[in-house]
Amino acid sequence: MIKTNYHTHSTFCDGKESAEAMARAAYEKGFEILGFSSHAMFPFSDSWHIHITPGGYEAYVGEIKRLKEEYRGRLTILTGFEADYIPGLTKPDSDDGECYARFTPDFLIGSVHFVLGDGGYYEADGPAKETRERIQKYFGGDVRKAVASYFEAERQMLRTSHFTILGHPDVIRKQNRSSGGTGPLFNEEEGWYMEELEKTAEAIAASGVIVEINTGGMARGYMDSPFPSPAFLRLLHDRKVPVTINSDAHRSEHLDFAFDQAVQLAVEAGYTELAYLDGDGVKFQEISRS
16 A cells, blocks of 8 residues: 555644654655644644744745655655634634635645633643543533534534544544543443534535544554544444544654554444545545555
């Protein structure tokens, strides 16, 4: 199979290595296509230094274009963003001139990290203790409402934005694997949760986006399986939603972390092919486990 990854972070956001170092490692690992996707919430920034700074977009785009030329003929490099969706503030949109269209990205990953409640937000993949405190404060301690609000934000993003890949579509599951003695936040087998997955799978199918099988939580040690869960992945397959495998790499050593396991999960869900981008549209390749 063509070895690809479209979810790559660098020191332009919260990655630990330069874009140049990530490209070099991808080439050495035998990748044929590498997409960079720095965290972005254009035109805003944050106080945690997670996202590209408001004045850093041109430098980021310029560096990825430089690397694209340097590796031409050896490694296809694509320019992208992992763009946050926060209603009324920022959205992943490659068609809207007020959003990312001005940077002419090759692709966008649309992700929900911040979930708005009454007077504040919680971070879906944030630290367990802080997430629970914020759910208590901004959702009155109603976990079901807080989790449902995460998926509703994702569905709103799918309805209102134009992007290519849906990032870690059930990253809220991180809260069921967190350490620190907090215990799981919710039961993934309860009927209400499965209903949220089904509604979200329908919205994904209607939007036409690709869903990533994301191994980043495994690489960073807080998950033992990728996003999305096997149950969610089966729902996506049943609705003919295309998938690709991404590592969500923040370090070069994680660029192809647990790809074999991700392929196996795709096969078990019923997939026989993976989607990929080469700068000339969406294409498909047959899954091979050799």
